[in-house]
Amino acid sequence: MTIRWLLAAVHLLALGVGLGAVWARGRALQAPLDVPALRRVFYADTWWGIAAVLWIGTGLVRAFGGYEKGAFYYLHNHLFWAKMGLLAAILLLELGPMIALIRWRVAVARGAASRFARISFVQAVLVVLMVLAATAIARGYGVPTR
Numbered sequence: 577m578t579i580r581w582l583l584a585a586v587h588l589l590a591l592g593v594g595l596g597a598v599w600a601r602g603r604a605l606q607a608p609l610d611v612p613a614l615r616r617v618f619y620a621d622t623w624w625g626i627a628a629v630l631w632i633g634t635g636l637v638r639a640f641g642g643y644e645k646g647a648f649y650y651l652h653n654h655l656f657w658a659k660m661g662l663l664a665a666i667l668l669l670e671l672g673p674m675i676a677l678i679r680w681r682v683a684v685a686r687g688a689a690s691r692f693a694r695i696s697f698v699q700a701v702l703v704v705l706m707v708l709a710a711t712a713i714a715r716g717y718g719v720p721t722r
């Protein structure tokens with residue numbers, strides 16, 4: 577009885593965590609994506625993942641572990657299959673964001689953004705030096721004197 581109650585409680589808590597997390601992830605992705613914004617995206621994404629594990633873990637045990645109405649009841653219930661269809665849609669939609677976010681996490685962990693930022697500033701300095709060289713060339717500087 578206690579396990580049944582705990583499974584139901586965790587299943588419901590996952591709803592609070594998951595809905596908040598996926599909404600927060602969407603909002604964070606709408607902001608300009610600098611490194612702090614990306615960290616907010618990753619934070620929300622982590623909780624979204626934790627919620628999914630809790631939901632599916634407790635859900636499967638509840639449905640097929642004999643804690644609720646039994647597997648037969650759920651497997652012959654149209655709304656259970658509708659619910660599983662909706663979950664499948666969520667998981668399919670998640671493939672794109674999941675793959676991209678794993679890549680972004682690796683890139684940010686490697687410090688790619690700040691390295692690219694430094695490279696960009698160095699490139700800006702090199703462009704200015706090129707202008708100095710070009711305007712000097714145009715005025716006859718740089719020709720070897722005999």
Ligand code: HEM
Binds near residue numbers: 632634638639650663
């Ligand atoms: C493999 C995935 C899942 C399975 C097998 C599963 C299974 C179950 C089962 C057996 C129940 C108890 C129903 C009853 O009282 O007869 C339940 C309830 C519920 N599930 Fe799921 N579930 C899953 C995923 C989810 C997800 C992703 C959500 C959130 C959108 C969710 C939300 C709920 C809610 C709100 C209830 C009713 C409250 C409760 O009794 O805990 N479930 N689920």
